Amino acid sequence: MALSNKERLLIEDNLNAEYLCIRKYQQYAAMAQDQKLKQVFTDLAAKEQKHADTLKGMLAGSNINDQNIFGTYNSPQGDFSNVSQNLGFTDAQLLNDALSTEKHVSSSYNNAVLESADTNIRKQLQHIQKEEQDHAETLFSEMQSKGWYKMS
Ligand SMILES: [Fe+2]
Ligand SMILES: [Fe+2]
Secondary structure (H helix, E strand, O other): OOOOHHHHHHHHHHHHHHHHHHHHHHHHHHHOOOHHHHHHHHHHHHHHHHHHHHHHHHHHHOOOOOOOOHHHHOOOOOOOOOOOOOOOOOHHHHHHHHHHHHHHHHHHHHHHHHHOOOHHHHHHHHHHHHHHHHHHHHHHHHHHHOOOOOOO
């Protein structure tokens, strides 16, 4: 089934958000001081890549060429893999920003789910949305374990 224009636009928006998440988490893995947190960000980057691949598959399945959107400038020029300084961001700030990103992305998927007319597409989007909520839970647990999330 061909995607409606609305479905397509929402999928492309989410794909852009995934590309940003991948880049952000790769960079945060390099910037974080804590070794476990580096691994958390590395794992998240890989998971976001799978989401991007799923969304690209949806577009490809409708013969939509996504090469003109944000994937093409996903990677920075030069080698940013060994950023050893944290550029003034604390681990708490990295976690806080990542959690807020996941909240935003999850609600963006919520829109896409509600606007999706195709059952198969909707199920895939629901699955991704649940995983974004899992990412938020992972980040929340990290914050809580370090005493950085005030519950009251
Ligand atoms: Fe994602
Ligand atoms: Fe995520």
